[in-house]
Amino acid sequence: MDFTNRVAVVTGASRGIGREIAQQLAARGAAVACAAPAVDPADETAALIQAAGGQAKAYLCDVTQTAEVEALFEAVQADLGAPAILVNNAGITRDQLILRMKDDEWDKVLAVNLKGAFLCTRAAARPMMKARYGRIVNIASVVGIAGAAGQANYSASKAGLIGLTKTTAKEFGSRGITCNAVAPGFIETQMTAELPAEFKEHVIKTAPLGRLGQPVDVANAVVFLASDMASYITGQVLTVDGGFIL
Ligand code: NDP
Numbered sequence: 001m002d003f004t005n006r007v008a009v010v011t012g013a014s015r016g017i018g019r020e021i022a023q024q025l026a027a028r029g030a031a032v033a034c035a036a037p038a039v040d041p042a043d044e045t046a047a048l049i050q051a052a053g054g055q056a057k058a059y060l061c062d063v064t065q066t067a068e069v070e071a072l073f074e075a076v077q078a079d080l081g082a083p084a085i086l087v088n089n090a091g092i093t094r095d096q097l098i099l100r101m102k103d104d105e106w107d108k109v110l111a112v113n114l115k116g117a118f119l120c121t122r123a124a125a126r127p128m129m130k131a132r133y134g135r136i137v138n139i140a141s142v143v144g145i146a147g148a149a150g151q152a153n154y155s156a157s158k159a160g161l162i163g164l165t166k167t168t169a170k171e172f173g174s175r176g177i178t179c180n181a182v183a184p185g186f187i188e189t190q191m192t193a194e195l196p197a198e199f200k201e202h203v204i205k206t207a208p209l210g211r212l213g214q215p216v217d218v219a220n221a222v223v224f225l226a227s228d229m230a231s232y233i234t235g236q237v238l239t240v241d242g243g244f245i246l
Helices: 014-025 037-049 065-079 103-131 151-175 198-204 214-225
Strands: 007-011 031-034 057-059 083-088 132-141 177-184 237-240
Touching: 007 014, 007 065, 007 103, 007 198, 014 031, 014 037, 014 057, 014 083, 014 214, 031 037, 031 065, 037 057, 057 065, 057 198, 065 083, 065 103, 065 132, 083 103, 083 214, 103 132, 103 177, 132 151, 132 214, 177 214
Parallel strands: 007 031, 007 083, 031 057, 083 132, 132 177, 177 237
Antiparallel strands: none
């Protein structure tokens, strides 16, 4: 899995799963655009990659803002070249039971997790179509498949992302562009750090593989789907959860 001469854009690359994906792609030769809404932590990811001998550049981008997304792809094209790989990783949670969920908790999660992926896909598709090559990987979630009490907004956004994945696969397949989703289970990052210890114990006891996931577990699946090894795979959802939702 060699990404030499390939440009990859990773959203939400400032920490957690996004940072690991950026590092793993760069370790295999990709020039990685590390996009995040605050530039300092994205710079840190780019610096880590450069320190390891890889090629990376940090970009400021709130994926909910059309103008920022368009500007991101223009800047990447100018600095690194046409993007061949897009990883829609940016995501947030605002957990609440439906009866207590506020409109803005619903809107914000849908805006980042779903609209953001749509905006980036639309912007990336143009250069990918021109090159007749592209790999788009969307980071969904097992709760987009199974649902989760207290996560109506988040699970709806991730189920929507799976729908977007399948439609992207259908619209762009004839142009050499694949689009797949990775659906992680419980991965140890800042996003899950606040969850109660009992829930973590429940995951460890329930998952056949008997442990929590690490960002690299997700990044490995992304690397595969972004590679030429996955050239006949599109519109699929690859669950990376240690078997938790089986
Ligand atoms: P983190 O909270 O650690 O990181 C989220 C990333 O998204 C950060 O880089 C954050 O940037 C970025 N982000 C937030 N809002 C925006 C925005 N408006 N525009 C651009 N970037 C934004 O989460 P994880 O690493 O855990 O999650 C990464 C992805 O994996 C998400 O899509 C999440 O839903 C998904 N996932 C995670 C699971 C888990 O167990 N951890 C399970 C299933 C799916 P900043 O640092 O500036 O806030």
